[in-house]
Amino acid sequence: MTEFSTEAVETNNRISEIVLDPASISRGNANIEHEREVAIYDILDGNSFELEERDEGPYKLTIGMVEDRLALTVHSAGKEAGEPVVSHFLSLTPFKRIMKDYFLVLDSYYQAVRSAQPSHIQAIDVGRRGLHDEGSRVLIERLEGKIKIDLDTARRLFTLISALHWKG
Numbered sequence: 001m002t003e004f005s006t007e008a009v010e011t012n013n014r015i016s017e018i019v020l021d022p023a024s025i026s027r028g029n030a031n032i033e034h035e036r037e038v039a040i041y042d043i044l045d046g047n048s049f050e051l052e053e054r055d056e057g058p059y060k061l062t063i064g065m066v067e068d069r070l071a072l073t074v075h076s077a078g079k080e081a082g083e084p085v086v087s088h089f090l091s092l093t094p095f096k097r098i099m100k101d102y103f104l105v106l107d108s109y110y111q112a113v114r115s116a117q118p119s120h121i122q123a124i125d126v127g128r129r130g131l132h133d134e135g136s137r138v139l140i141e142r143l144e145g146k147i148k149i150d151l152d153t154a155r156r157l158f159t160l161i162s163a164l165h166w167k168g
Contacts, residue, residue, distance in 0.1 A: 012057035013050040016077045021064025024164050039159035048150040090142050102131040
């Protein structure tokens, strides 16, 4: 008989801490603050984050903006604070159309939640999830050869990246 355990497999290929660069965050409304908090909680609860050709995790990830580029700075969470293990700077150009559409849908969603019929809210949410998935796939592609992440982690990171830009 084969036994299965419900315990999570502990791995070093994960993010154990996330920091949003305070200089990069545009203070938004309560909705965007909530989106950030939930995404961070969900990432820390379960994620897959592997630096190519390195094994120094678990990792502390700082997300910010440097000269209109996304800055992902990775430290080994197991070591004393010091130099980052690696920093990646990504152009946001591939994300601009997706984020613009995503923000429009999010605004519609939050307006609809206040007064619309459930079927209307559900239709907007389907569009929101579709754009969110598209942004997640672009993030996975942009990190190829640098950082390997699964779709769930990419979705939550896309939420945080979007949250840096959303004026709400």
